[in-house]
Amino acid sequence: MIDRDRLAHLHERELASFASRNPKSAAAYAAATHLFGKVPMTWMNKKAGGFPLYLAGARGNRVTDIDGHEYIDFALGDTGAMAGHSPQAVVDAIGRRIYEQGGLTTMLPTEDAEWVGAELTRRFGVDRWSFSLTATDANRWAIRLVRALTDRPKILFHSYCYHGSVDESLIVVGPDGEGMSRPGNVGAPVDVTQTSRVAEFNDLEGLERQLAHEDVAAVLIEPALTNIGIVLPDPGYHEAVRELTRKYGTLLIIDETHTFSAGPGGATKAWGLDPDIVVIGKAIGGGIPSGAYGLSAEIADRVLGRTDLDLVDMGGVGGTLAGSPLSVAAMRATLEHVLTDDAFDGMIATATLFTEGMQAILDELELPWAINQLGARAEYRFVKPYPRTGTEAHEAADEGIEDFLHLYLANRGILLTPFHNMALMSPDTSAADVEAHLAVFQSAVRELLNR
Structure with missing residues (x-):
């Protein structure tokens, strides 16, 4: 036309x-x-x-x-x-932290953090939370944890998904139905097919075919694709994904960074989903760099029960500014007063x-x-x-x-x-x-x- x-x-x-x-x-x-x-x-x-x-x-x-x-x-x-640009509740919380309380970043926890964790549990259902500055980092750290737990090397994604700049996620379904590097991928450390598998959204047959290799630590998905238009799930799709991940001993990570728009608990709550891990970022800080990943109690206990994993120094999980007093104050204000x-x-x-x-x-x-x-x-x-x-x-x-x-x-x-x-x-x-x-x-x- x-x-x-x-x-x-x-x-x-x-x-x-x-x-x-x-x-x-x-x-x-x-x-x-x-x-x-x-x-x-x-x-x-x-x-x-x-x-x-x-x-x-x-x-x-x-x-x-x-x-x-x-x-x-x-x-x-x-x-x-x-949450809108410079929402007043967030500006006020930032102002208190800067001008009254002090301590923008200290490597010390604040009581606000527990409030934010409890609120995220209310909204998304998973039990234990850790903070980052971006959803990309939260995804990276979640990927490290699931690989450690399962001793499997690969992560499965949907073709043309969006999980920030996570190297593993830059994979699409090629003409032969198998994975290939997404066009335009910059400086891939290795061929992406060494780290990842891929299936089309809404293609349960293709998903099961990839999971049947039994080398996938976790399926990391957006509940709906959001960076290539809004591609919605077919009826029953997510229930079938959860069933297939359990069948093949694979964990399920849901990235709600963009699908948070579905409601106060994202698509996870709106659609009654049952992930092992939830990732979220961007919006929860009201404009201040913020991100988080939440683990089910079972997954959290399994990780913390491993004495061979270094979670407090050089284990590749965490960052110096993550969970800072400023970031956490912004998250609390956003969740408590703005994105209600x-x-x-x-x-x-x-x-x-x-x-x-x-x-x-x-x-x-x-x-x-x-x-x-x-x-x-x-x-x-x-x-x-x-x-x-x-x-x-x-x-x-x-x-x-x-x-x-x-x-x-x-x-x-x-x-x-x-x-x-x-x-x-x-x-x-x-x-x-x-x-x-x-x-x-x-x-x-x-x-x-x-x-």
Whole structure:
């Protein structure tokens, strides 16, 4: 349905508008000569406009750039700011730690940590928690623990999953149905098939085929794929995964870093899942670097009962700044006062308005695109029906349309997640914000279709 010449023409128009609107951001980017890739972190180069917008400030679900433009922010730091930007309860907790109590990092525990652990147990069900600064680190440390417990070398993933920059996870299903390195993988220490196995999401036959080798320490999965669109599980899929892991003596790790959007206890609680280990990060710190992994009591006791494992020095589990007083104070404030059970009710209701509004536009314009919702987040894909596997979702990507829509929206004061078409609702996101997005999106698509 898309006239590619028209798409190219409209994209060029939006590029010119973006450059005209943002001279200060353009100048700042041009002057960045001491940064690798010209940005503080290379992912910031994922930009549709030729240069990134430079931040002046952010509060709630609003971002302001250095050219003075305000944006409704549906990206929210790609989940890191799901609580909203600088939520007051978190700012207050950080302020108390900095100005009143002191001790940003000390290698000493605080009483807040036990509160956070108890709250995470209430939400996710697993019994014992340890903290990190990122979910990537939490995943790495969980992987080390399950390998030690099972004496098995491999971890199984879903194709096109997202677990941060964990080396083992950069594996996809190849044309022959077996694992291969994900294209673009940088500096792999070894061939990823030496450390990992892979199956497509929703493919129980493929999963069992890989587990039957009996060399998999754990299956590490997102309950729904989230970085390649939102790929939802088929009915009964997770129950069957749990049954297969037990059949083959394999542990189950669930990474809730993005699927936390499903509810206050993520998909684990919302869908009644039964993992051995849960990993979470980003959002629970309200913008302060934070992550955690939780173990079932059985797994925790097995690990602590091993006298040959060094968990307090050089065992490869932990980091000097992990569980710091600042990080833990931010986690407590976020969980206690911001991302509460009631807040999730409102966020999910707002995401439902977003999804229903988008579906109405797609239906009205007879677009062969689809949208999925996972609690407080929603994402559309340029194919219909919505993909069931990571590979199908990857093949449905259309960078040309995606860049045009991102640029069109940004030029009219709306930000989506730059890596894909994900919109996330914070406690501050309103129905009016959703309506603003729907109006601009509909205008963009009508122009694209010349209607």
